[in-house]
Amino acid sequence: MNKQPGTSGLIFNEPLLWDKSREGRCAVSLPKPDVERADLEKDLIGDAPELPQLSELDVVRHYTRLSQWNFGVDSGMYPLGSCTMKYNPKTNEVQAARQGFAGAHPFAGEEFSQGALKLMYNLEQYLAKLTGFDAVTLQPAAGAHGELAGMLMIHAYHAKMGKQRSKIIIPDTAHGTNPASASLCGYDSINIKSGDNGILEPLAVAAVMDEETAGIMVTNPNTLGLFESNIKEIADIVHSKGGLVYGDGANMNAIMGIVKPGEIGVDVLHFNLHKTFSTPHGGGGPGSGPVAVGKTLEPFLPVPRIVKELDSYKLVTDFSDTMGRLHTFYGHFGVMIRAYAYILSMGGKGLTDASKLAVLNANYVKESLKGTLNLPYDYPCMHECVFNDEFQKEYHITTMDMAKRLLDYGFHPPTVYFPLVVDSAFMVEPTETESKEDIDQFISAVKAIAKEAQENPEKLKKAPHKTKVTRLDEVAAARKPCLRG
């Protein structure tokens, strides 16, 4: 495979829906009315909303063409650091579409929803066993929502202990949702710097940990792809002053079957089912952010909770210390089905293998590219590695330029400009589902781009060239926002 995947081909322009609209067209098969038309008070009736009027082929062609402008995991390698863009198994779609699941009404009653409740209960058990915790809630609808749940439980815990605290320790490598979630609970973020080796140092934590601090939020491995090896000591420091440790589980893909956060001092951990557990990203969602807790925080879990009694499953809301409710019903059941099917398909050994191969792939990329791109933290990495554009500075080429040029080669760029601790970061997470050949192509693409940076920097500055649109004017979009047509 010598040719890079990216090539040009015929794609189609497609106007906005209302530009295609023609009075009188309709794409839906209307059911025949079989009861009398019923009147409603005239002043309650509004005009029909000005939605487009299209034929069925108009709609099908519209969205088919739009889809062809998109890049998905099924299109090519998508090494977005921190996002775990692994393959989304198609059998999971079959499972989620089963009538018994897709057609289930949330208020049908427990008796008539045992399949759903059993699935959710089992999923809770698997997630708890995977990570060494005692109980799980599946209610949060996304990772950030899970973080909020974790913060709210910590908040409820301290309220119950009789003294509410005002601060949370946040490392400089944290994802933005961490301090934002803490703020929503009324906590002040105390930001601490990681050490020169890219991980947190116990002394730095001890320096700020006090009895006003509710706890710490730690991502492990962190967003530099490095394992926080001081985690146990850090947890002890936080616990010794009555605080709790929140684990951001976004990077769980590196440690399944290898480390169980519940065993090493973490009190509460959230999962991203749409990352580690293969559920599709959907262009921005829906995701699912379950949260696992130890005995300390179990009483504060959101309600309703699923309780098993003999052979049947019940939804129970009677938990007096609950932090409350976070979702109208029970969370994103449709996403849970897919994650559950994935766990069953992989099995315990399969999940462990996935982590091992994810880490292998990332280290392979790191070693292969470290001469080409600057590697600020030259240590063994976990499932992702972070470079930057230091070597390309002399040609005035930035991380952004290289990312845009990667598009022409047929790869989705890695995560750029995050984490903030690395200037102009270029974070690569291949995931375990990428083959050696695809990774080798990616590596040679990056090397080719680094060469172009030297020999033909204009090509990068004006990249991408092969995509439907090239770089967009984000300044204009923000100055004069045009958010509707």
Add this chain to the structure above:
Amino acid sequence: MRYLPHTKEDIESMLKVAGQSCLDDLFNCIPDDLKTKDSLDIPESLSEWELNAHMEELASLNIACKDYKCFIGAGSYDHYIPAIIPYLISRSEFMTAYTPYQPEVSQGTLQGIYEFQTMITELLGMDIATASHYDCGTALAEAALIALRKNKNANKIAVSSLTHPSHRQIIDTYISPAGYEIVEIPYTKEGLTDVGALGAMDDIAGIAVQSPNFFGNIEDLSSFKTVAEAKKILFIASFTEALAFGLLKNSGSFGADLVAGEGQSLGIAKSFGGPGLGLLAGTQKLMRSLPGRLIGKTKDANGDDGFVLTLATREQHIRREKASSNICSNNGLNAMTAAVYLATVGKIGIREIAQQNHDKAVYLKTSLEKAGFESVFETPFFNEFVMKAPVSFEQKRTALINDKCIFAGMRLDKFYPGLKNHYLFCATEKISKGDIDQLAKEVQE
């Protein structure tokens, strides 16, 4: 394992490059005492065929596996989903793509969501709609926080007692850590929120009313807008049945500052309550206060039209602890689904479908009355209404589920303890005259 492509040879040559002798050595950077000693107590992997059997068995434990007649709403609605919708949104370029942070290769998602934003503003009669939220409850909680933050003098928000019970709980969960409180607005004997009760409420930062409300009744939102304007506070309208606005005057026409809603009715399967689709819309004035993703139109370097995520400086990845919300993802694929649905039904279809929902619900109500049920409210409603049933009905209701696969309404007393023997009924375009006649016959006293 079919998702793991590595051959033995691949692993060997990659380990060489990585400088390790075996896979386990890749984890030498983790101290031994931090590694787990126990194996994973997770079952052995299932083949695709075993998985199918297992999942089929689980699904069969849900009554929904059979074709059942659904006369329940309460925030999750049983509507027809045209075949082209699952067909189009399952295209993997939509499904397996990430958030459109690289707009050059995400114009499909970006134009699709821009069109979604536009159609939602049309549906709701508002200036701006976000790229969606998790569900109505969380969107409503975010709206409540906007109102509370804007008004430095008050720390309470007035919420109708006829707002979906789960939504009231979610608002409470979101606002109480910051020291804010809900004040519930009671309801009248007409089954409507009591606007008069607002007169006595002094220190409120906003008013939130759901219409159609949890009982299905249509509120007079203009009276609440008047009170909000007089108090110089924000007026928030919410809804759980998006199709209502195919027929009814939308919330924007009553001057709502913010509208939070549930979009599950727009082509999304009920799926045991999630994922649904949270909708949030606001006035131009509130644009920069809105949480969540927003997609805007712009031009590229060649002058061609294109779309990008914009106004990101409101969001957590830039504002971090100063962000007004922690929201990161939206319900992207469900927003696309709603867009495809709205494009499919169009102006003509949505009107007809909404009208039929209304017609069926009215016929259902009349039929139940004839069968011995008591009408509770003489108030206009949309596709849901409350009836008082004879005491014998509860038993009949369970029998109807087991024997005839009919879900005849939902008990209200678990949410409103004073309403014994009261049930919430719903009829959508999926319910036929024959279904209603059959139900009436079965419950006839």
Add this chain to the structure above:
Amino acid sequence: MKEISDLNLPDDVKYTESHEWAKIFDGIVTIGLNDYAQDQLGEIVFVELPEKGDTFSKGDEFGSVESVKAVSEIYIPISGEIVEINEDLEDAPELVNESCYENGWLVKIQPDDVSQLDDLFDKTAYFDTLKG
């Protein structure tokens, strides 16, 4: 981004640590962002300003300035009451980039205590803080 030696730092204004400038005329103090600030921020897309009549104490956050990828708070160099805000910035936030000392001014304030201006840096002292 500009080299420090290329920055435009007029002699007739006072500077703050957080890169605002202040200039008094007829008892009213005009405040803006200096050349270093606008250069660091990049293309400005939005300026959030207080309202006429709002009062602040020295050092208070009185607004923010946004580029596409960043937000910066702005801090008031002296205590007082806002008497005028630059309404042109609503439609043309880029004025802060193009003319930060003239058309891109932010607010005018009626100072509580004019002597607070003496605590601010003059051009040389401010320049030293940048070099250090």
